[in-house]
Amino acid sequence: MISSKPAHLQGVYDVVVAGGGPAGLGAALAAREAGAERVLVVDREKEAGGILLQCIHAGFGLHHFKEELTGPEYAGRVLREALEHGVDVLSDAYALDVLPDKRIKLMSAEHGVTLIEARAAVLSMGARERTRAAIRIPGARPAGVLTAGFAQRLVNLQGCLPGRRVAILGSGDIGLIMARRLTLEGVEVVGVFELMPYANGLNRNIVQCLRDFDIPLHLSTTVVQVHGRERVEKVTVAPVDDHLKPVLSKAWDVPCDTLLVSIGLIPENELSRQMNLRLDPVTNGPVVNSAMETSRDGVFACGNVVHIHDLVDFVSAEAGLAGRWAGLAAQGRRPPEDNVRLSAGENVGYCVPHSLSTEREHTVYLRVRKPMEQSVIRLSSSDGRFTVDKKVRYVFPAEMINLKVGPRMLQNFHGDALRIDVLPR
Amino acid sequence: MLCARRSLRSRGLVARPAPVTMPELLDVVIIGGGVVGCAIARELTRYRLRVCLLEKECDVGFGTSKANSGIIHGGHHSDPRSVKGGLEWEGNQLWDALAADLGFGFKRIGELTIALSEADLPVLENLLSRGRAKGVTGLEMWTAEHVRAAEPNLSQDIIAALHAPTTGVVNPYEACFCLAESAVRNGLDLRTETTVLGLSLADGIWAVDTSGGTLHTRFVLNAAGLFSGDIAALAGAPALAIHPRKGEEYLLDKRLQGHITRVIFPCPSPVSKGILVIPTYDGTLMVGPTAHSVEDPLDLTTSAAGSDEVFSSVQRFAPGICPRDVIAQFAGLRAAADGDDFVIGPTSQKGFINIAGIQSPGLTAAPAIALRVVGLLRDEGLGLAPRDDFAPGLPAPVHFMSLSTEAQIELAERDPRYRRMSCRCEFITEGEILDAIGRGAKTLDGIKFRTRAGMGRCQGGFCAARCMELLARELDIPFTDVTKRGGGSWVAIPRLTGVAQEASHD
Ligand SMILES: Cc1cc2nc3c(=O)[nH]c(=O)nc-3n(C[C@H](O)[C@H](O)[C@H](O)COP(=O)(O)OP(=O)(O)OC[C@H]3O[C@@H](n4cnc5c(N)ncnc54)[C@H](O)[C@@H]3O)c2cc1C
Ligand SMILES: Cc1cc2nc3c(=O)[nH]c(=O)nc-3n(C[C@H](O)[C@H](O)[C@H](O)COP(=O)(O)OP(=O)(O)OC[C@H]3O[C@@H](n4cnc5c(N)ncnc54)[C@H](O)[C@@H]3O)c2cc1C
Numbered sequence: 001m002i003s004s005k006p007a008h009l010q011g012v013y014d015v016v017v018a019g020g021g022p023a024g025l026g027a028a029l030a031a032r033e034a035g036a037e038r039v040l041v042v043d044r045e046k047e048a049g050g051i052l053l054q055c056i057h058a059g060f061g062l063h064h065f066k067e068e069l070t071g072p073e074y075a076g077r078v079l080r081e082a083l084e085h086g087v088d089v090l091s092d093a094y095a096l097d098v099l100p101d102k103r104i105k106l107m108s109a110e111h112g113v114t115l116i117e118a119r120a121a122v123l124s125m126g127a128r129e130r131t132r133a134a135i136r137i138p139g140a141r142p143a144g145v146l147t148a149g150f151a152q153r154l155v156n157l158q159g160c161l162p163g164r165r166v167a168i169l170g171s172g173d174i175g176l177i178m179a180r181r182l183t184l185e186g187v188e189v190v191g192v193f194e195l196m197p198y199a200n201g202l203n204r205n206i207v208q209c210l211r212d213f214d215i216p217l218h219l220s221t222t223v224v225q226v227h228g229r230e231r232v233e234k235v236t237v238a239p240v241d242d243h244l245k246p247v248l249s250k251a252w253d254v255p256c257d258t259l260l261v262s263i264g265l266i267p268e269n270e271l272s273r274q275m276n277l278r279l280d281p282v283t284n285g286p287v288v289n290s291a292m293e294t295s296r297d298g299v300f301a302c303g304n305v306v307h308i309h310d311l312v313d314f315v316s317a318e319a320g321l322a323g324r325w326a327g328l329a330a331q332g333r334r335p336p337e338d339n340v341r342l343s344a345g346e347n348v349g350y351c352v353p354h355s356l357s358t359e360r361e362h363t364v365y366l367r368v369r370k371p372m373e374q375s376v377i378r379l380s381s382s383d384g385r386f387t388v389d390k391k392v393r394y395v396f397p398a399e400m401i402n403l404k405v406g407p408r409m410l411q412n413f414h415g416d417a418l419r420i421d422v423l424p425r
Numbered sequence: 426m427l428c429a430r431r432s433l434r435s436r437g438l439v440a441r442p443a444p445v446t447m448p449e450l451l452d453v454v455i456i457g458g459g460v461v462g463c464a465i466a467r468e469l470t471r472y473r474l475r476v477c478l479l480e481k482e483c484d485v486g487f488g489t490s491k492a493n494s495g496i497i498h499g500g501h502h503s504d505p506r507s508v509k510g511g512l513e514w515e516g517n518q519l520w521d522a523l524a525a526d527l528g529f530g531f532k533r534i535g536e537l538t539i540a541l542s543e544a545d546l547p548v549l550e551n552l553l554s555r556g557r558a559k560g561v562t563g564l565e566m567w568t569a570e571h572v573r574a575a576e577p578n579l580s581q582d583i584i585a586a587l588h589a590p591t592t593g594v595v596n597p598y599e600a601c602f603c604l605a606e607s608a609v610r611n612g613l614d615l616r617t618e619t620t621v622l623g624l625s626l627a628d629g630i631w632a633v634d635t636s637g638g639t640l641h642t643r644f645v646l647n648a649a650g651l652f653s654g655d656i657a658a659l660a661g662a663p664a665l666a667i668h669p670r671k672g673e674e675y676l677l678d679k680r681l682q683g684h685i686t687r688v689i690f691p692c693p694s695p696v697s698k699g700i701l702v703i704p705t706y707d708g709t710l711m712v713g714p715t716a717h718s719v720e721d722p723l724d725l726t727t728s729a730a731g732s733d734e735v736f737s738s739v740q741r742f743a744p745g746i747c748p749r750d751v752i753a754q755f756a757g758l759r760a761a762a763d764g765d766d767f768v769i770g771p772t773s774q775k776g777f778i779n780i781a782g783i784q785s786p787g788l789t790a791a792p793a794i795a796l797r798v799v800g801l802l803r804d805e806g807l808g809l810a811p812r813d814d815f816a817p818g819l820p821a822p823v824h825f826m827s828l829s830t831e832a833q834i835e836l837a838e839r840d841p842r843y844r845r846m847s848c849r850c851e852f853i854t855e856g857e858i859l860d861a862i863g864r865g866a867k868t869l870d871g872i873k874f875r876t877r878a879g880m881g882r883c884q885g886g887f888c889a890a891r892c893m894e895l896l897a898r899e900l901d902i903p904f905t906d907v908t909k910r911g912g913g914s915w916v917a918i919p920r921l922t923g924v925a926q927e928a929s930h931d
Contacts, residue, residue: 044846044849092845094845094846096846096852105830107833107837107843107844107845107846107854108844109841109844109845110844111844112834112837112838112841112844113830113833113834113836113837113838113843113844114834115830128849128883128886128887129883129886131882131883131884131886132884136732136748136751136754138726138727138728138729138731138732138754139726139727139728140725140726141725141755142909142914143908143909143910143914143915143916144916146886146889147886149886150885150886150889150890153890154890154917157890158890158893158904158917159920160904160905160917160918160919160920161917161918161919161920161921162916162917162918163918164918164921185920185921186921187921224729225726227726229723229725230909230910230912230913230914231913231914231915268849270849270850
């Protein structure tokens with residue numbers, strides 16, 4: 001993998017980007033294209049590229065690069081593009097803090113602890129996985145209960161296996177990908193157990209990772225107990241009723257030595273919290289305006305650190321926006337003010353950005369709370385005088401919805417707040 | 426285990442006592458490296474003695490001593506007529522000096538035992554007079570208003586409370602590590618992952634058969650916690666029945682830090698101290714423990730029933746606490762002897778001394794137990810010549826994130842180990858992980874309980890692979906030999922197909 005090491009970190013950077021995944025690298029490139037002179041990306045891993053580096057399967061880039069790439073190939077491309085456009089990329093470097101004057105406090109293997117001056121900053125620290133603690137499975141606490149992403153790291157980066165007989169709790173995409181990966185490695189995957197009545201991952205992953213390998217998917221089922229003293233020996237699973245409460249009388253034991261937990265991602269927001277940014281309690285990421293600017297002037301954010309994307313292509317699109325505005329902000333050009341607040345209504349978990357302008361074209365990203373067939377996405381003002389509907393055939397929590405919103409659609413709207421509902425037709 | 430001892434010695438951390446070769450005959454063998462065994466070991470290294478501590482787990486403190494409430498009890502809870510009642514208050518007063526010497530965290534945050542009804546008041550009065558009779562200082566009855574002002578998040582139904590300023594909190598595992606490390610620096614021969622399998626007495630000398638060979642000693646101290654009954658049987662001492670009593674504990678999200686600032690006890694019933702709210706030393710709130718007898722001394726499972734019991738009782742007086750905030754849960758087993766008191770003393774088998782039945786408040790009492798055992802050994806004929814080179818202190822570990830930015834810059838400049846962040850939740854640097862390994866951590870849990878790496882919100886998702894790489898490198902073992910906490914607690918295995926093995930052994 002290519003890399004570039006800035007020999008010195010002196011002087012003022014126009015834009016410093018915290019996190020060198022596809023979001024950070026894409027933002028850095030866009031900042032350069034918008035005219036920023038000195039742009040630095042820092043990443044805490046040995047190589048920049050983000051979580052994609054451990055996703056060695058194909059299926060990335062169909063939208064953004066119009067061809068199918070593996071994770072490392074996608075990461076390699078965005079890294080190369082950034083370097084070719086004169087972005088400095090410093091890996092093995094941890095962004096510890098962004099001070100109120102936008103100086104970035106950095107811990108670098110090469111440079112030690114330093115403070116770097118910056119005119120604008122982009123946060124793109126990605127996401128982390130939810131852990132077993134988030135769902136409180138009773139029982140013992142042996143070795144062998146781990147997140148799917150950690151297992152992915154063990155297999156793809158460390159060259160070893162998490163166990164011989166694996167049960168998977170949760171049908172998130174990483175768990176599905178790992179079901180296939182482990183099967184190919186000769187590991188027995190005994191089943192995927194999902195609490196909800198529908199799968200949490202993309203449909204293509206259900207087909208290609210489970211069905212094609214005859215791995216059973218148990219919907220409306222959860223793990224109610226972990227057994228084993230030193231290492232997992234088995235798990236007890238049970239179906240759940242309509243209130244998601246386990247029906248213990250129907251429980252059964254599944255012998256296994258490993259339980260992978262794949263119950264979703266959550267933005268890596270240690271830094272955002274430390275900076276006291278306004279956070280959205282649903283996404284757990286910072287609140288952003290339509291220029292992807294956070295509650296602190298000159299600090300932008302994009303990618304999984306804002307909200308969880310299932311496809312990296314949309315991360316790249318969002319990064320382009322954040323990077324462009326960061327680059328312009330560094331040159332003294334503030335993004336135009338938004339004039340409409342946007343909020344999530346019925347069957348909408350969240351929407352990003354949290355505000356927009358009636359003057360410009362936007363892509364609004366949203367997720368529904370529950371699946372629905374034959375529905376409409378409704379944009380409406382609080383007084384009910386303005387509504388526009390967009391028909392959609394099928395909505396699904398695992399698939400992010402992109403909604404184009406622009407001046408034409410809003411020509412009859414005169415208020416300052418809009419909400420989005422997803423309703424049955 | 427050998428690896429680790431070698432590496433400790435090569436770092437100069439194991440200060441051997443005067444004799445260069447290992448003498449044949451030891452003075453004292455301590456079985457069990459819980460807080461009791463460790464406290465005794467450290468007291469004994471003040472004297473010119475050859476002492477060996479045997480622990481079956483991979484680390485000291487990995488029995489009951491790391492799975493408890495971490496409270497240094499105020500001194501007034503246990504009956505003064507019992508052995509534990511006396512040692513509770515004595516032990517309480519020894520913790521300031523220990524913490525000052527060894528540098529582990531200890532804070533006297535105080536305690537409230539609350540009354541929710543008129544019927545509770547005489548119980549509190551009784552606790553107060555009992556405590557005063559023992560000499561417990563500072564006990565005071567608080568009015569409802571006083572309680573409300575001090576702890577506004579407790580229930581408005583509280584009508585009075587007994588305040589004990591003497592109550593404190595520690596990280597119990599940290600106390601064990603520090604006691605053991607100090608003892609090792611003063612000459613203790615510490616052998617972890619060494620199980621005692623047999624004991625025999627011939628000509629006044631005990632042969633101690635272990636999984637790592639046989640040792641000979643004049644005295645054997647049985648501090649084996651839940652297994653002290655088995656050890657007594659091996660020694661041919663009178664039968665000692667130990668009944669495990671489980672306690673489940675639930676740690677709550679950092680969000681609730683400061684919600685309650687003192688240890689809160691409900692009004693005790695004749696059988697139990699009840700379910701408590703515990704602001705741990707790190708500031709995280711914890712609720713528990715339950716108290717239920719179990720058969721299996723290895724049963725550390727938590728249960729939905731336990732969680733229900735804990736939250737429903739706590740919510741009666743702390744309504745802001747709910748199960749949604751749980752971030753971690755664990756269970757510990759109290760080693761209760763018949764009669765529910767500590768069993769401390771010599772037995773009919775000469776040289777074999779029990780320190781058993783050390784249930785709650787065993788953590789509190791441990792330093793006092795250690796002094797009592799030293800006295801017992803003297804009474805039993807062990808000569809105690811003080812060493813003039815006993816070093817009571819320990820070098821203070823670096824806490825990188827609590828340094829000023831200037832100090833961080835300076836340290837990272839000087840020492841490249843402080844240029845890499847290993848834990849993203851608790852912000853622990855590679856230097857701190859390496860320090861923990863140097864001080865005896867051999868497993869992921871060993872690192873976790875020494876540094877907090879892996880205890881935060883991501884529960885090791887980020888740091889585990891890094892810690893495994895560092896352990897493999899420092900202990901010179903393959904990556905796949907690194908365990909969670911020794912024994913069969915493996916984390917990863919080599920690839921079945923045999924490809925890419927190099928990557929894991931670099
Ligand atoms: C385990 C996993 C598997 C996935 N599998 C797929 C898949 O199969 N298909 C798909 O389309 N999408 C997949 N995704 C989603 C996709 O990879 C993401 O949408 C995309 O990588 C997000 O890009 P990002 O740049 O926002 O975050 P990331 O790629 O996570 O990059 C964030 C980078 O920031 C660094 N960083 C974080 N904090 C700091 C700091 N304080 N200082 C310095 N650096 C920091 C991180 O180390 C990381 O390199 C997966 C995600 C995960 C987590
Ligand atoms: C839920 C709970 C909460 C508690 N809360 C408090 C509190 O807040 N305050 C307080 O003062 N006390 C409390 N206690 C009590 C306290 O934890 C114990 O009294 C104390 O830890 C006992 O220490 P120990 O050294 O005797 O036992 P242990 O820590 O169990 O040590 C015994 C050691 O012996 C080892 N061992 C056993 N057999 C062998 C063998 N054959 N060979 C070698 N080694 C062997 C074991 O591995 C173990 O490490 C609590 C207990 C529980 C369970």
